[in-house]
Amino acid sequence: ENQLLCCGVELLRDMPQEGRPLRDSGIKEDWKAFLIGLERNLLPIPNPDKNLTLRQGDLLWVMGSQEMAGRLTQLGLLD
Numbered sequence: 001e002n003q004l005l006c007c008g009v010e011l012l013r014d015m016p017q018e019g020r021p022l023r024d025s026g027i028k029e030d031w032k033a034f035l036i037g038l039e040r041n042l043l044p045i046p047n048p049d050k051n052l053t054l055r056q057g058d059l060l061w062v063m064g065s066q067e068m069a070g071r072l073t074q075l076g077l078l079d
Contacts, residue, residue: 038059
């Protein structure tokens, strides 16, 4: 229950976060997650700027609780 989990989530076409700046992505609110970094074109971007626009194919590295994992599973983002 108090475990801290880290997951990679690929940003797919037509996801609500695609094309939005990180600050407006809703990751924290909707996923109950904290974005710790992302990978774009196989290049890591640790602690990305809040104005960075998210793109299809970005691999988002998020950290959170069991609640986050449950939410991501519910949204079909984790297997």
